[in-house]
Every structure is written in C-alpha cells, then in structure tokens.
Amino acid sequence: MSRQLKQIGDDIWKSKAEKVNSELFTLTYGSVVAQLCKDFNYDYDEVNKELFNMGLNIGVRLIDEFLQKTQLSRCANLRDTAEVVSKIGFKIFLNITPTVAHWTADYKSFGLILAENPLADFVELPDDGKANKELWYSNILCGVLKGCFEMVQLDCDVSFVEDTLRGDETTEIRVKLIKVLKDEIPAGEE
Numbered sequence: 001m002s003r004q005l006k007q008i009g010d011d012i013w014k015s016k017a018e019k020v021n022s023e024l025f026t027l028t029y030g031s032v033v034a035q036l037c038k039d040f041n042y043d044y045d046e047v048n049k050e051l052f053n054m055g056l057n058i059g060v061r062l063i064d065e066f067l068q069k070t071q072l073s074r075c076a077n078l079r080d081t082a083e084v085v086s087k088i089g090f091k092i093f094l095n096i097t098p099t100v101a102h103w104t105a106d107y108k109s110f111g112l113i114l115a116e117n118p119l120a121d122f123v124e125l126p127d128d129g130k131a132n133k134e135l136w137y138s139n140i141l142c143g144v145l146k147g148c149f150e151m152v153q154l155d156c157d158v159s160f161v162e163d164t165l166r167g168d169e170t171t172e173i174r175v176k177l178i179k180v181l182k183d184e185i186p187a188g189e190e
Contacts, residue, residue, distance in 0.1 A: 044134035055143020109176040
C-alpha cells in the first residue's frame with residue numbers, strides 16, 4: 001500500500017499540482033516570518049502562535065483541494081492517515097516525502113521526519129540568543145496539519161519536537177491523536 005500511495009502522490013505532483021518557483025516561495029515565507037518577528041517585538045512564543053494560526057486557516061481550506069485531487073476514501077486508522085499525509089499530502093503541496101516514524105505502542109502518536117524542509121532553505125535565524133531556542137520557524141506546517149486533521153474529524157496535537165535550524169540532528173513534527181471527532185450537525189440545523 002505504501003508504494004501505491006507514493007505513486008499516487010508522484011502522479012498528482014506531475015500532472016495536477018500547480019507549481020510555484022520554490023525559491024520565490026521560500027523567500028516569501030521568510031519575509032512573512034521576519035515581519036512577524038518585528039511585529040511581535042521578537043516575542044517568539046507569539047510568532048509561533050501566529051504561524052500556527054495562519055497554518056490552521058490554510059489547512060482547513062487545503063483539505064478540500066487535497067480530497068478533490070486524490071479522490072481517496074476515509075482512512076481506516078491513524079497509521080493509514082499518517083502514510084497518506086506523508087506520501088501524498090506533503091508530496092502534492094511541497095514536493096517532499098517525510099518519513100513516518102516513532103510510533104507509540106498504542107499507535108496514537110507518530111513523528112514525521114523531514115529530510116528536507118523547503119521552508120527552511122536560505123534561512124538564518126536572528127542572532128539574538130533566543131531564536132534558536134524559542135522560534136519554530138516552520139510552525140505554519142503544524143497549523144496546516146492540525147487544520148487538515150480537524151476537517152477529517154481527527155483532533156490532534158501537532159508540534160515540532162526537533163528542527164535542524166535550531167541545531168537538532170533532524171526536523172521532526174510530532175502528531176498525537178487526542179480523539180476522533182463525531183460527525184455532528186450543528187445545533188439548530190437539523
């Protein structure tokens with residue numbers, strides 16, 4: 001199944017995905033992060049929150065495009081979901097394929113290891129002694145994942161645990177399933 005998912009991601013990337021110059025994308029994202037740092041007076045906790053919220057809003061909308069392009073049915077469990085996110089989602093939108101690793105024994109938490117992070121190309125963190133300890137530069141990705149998961153009824157905590165920009169050996173996003181949300185009709189809309 002993993003090989004099939006990878007092929008689906010490759011096929012969609014080649015034929016259906018609109019492409020943007022990766023350097024322009026990276027530099028534009030870098031400008032956004034730099035402006036947020038200035039706007040929040042280098043309070044990196046606030047910058048992290050804002051990047052996450054921006055990503056959340058993107059993810060809520062991005063899942064529609066993903067589902068339309070892939071025509072996939074609902075995943076059976078979190079393991080299948082992790083493989084789809086890794087092999088198809090990241091491939092379609094960022095042309096990378098993170099490795100799914102570090103599953104917990106109950107299969108409710110996993111890591112996405114990014115061998116490459118297109119958002120982090122050409123990046124130098126501010127040399128203020130705090131950025132490399134407090135700023136999660138690519139935190140928008142965590143928000144995107146959270147938004148996408150919520151739209152398919154999965155309430156998850158999504159956060160970075162390592163980032164090569166901060167001096168870590170790898171870049172890893174941790175996804176932890178909190179609960180499966182029920183399909184409910186909002187009150188008063190029966």
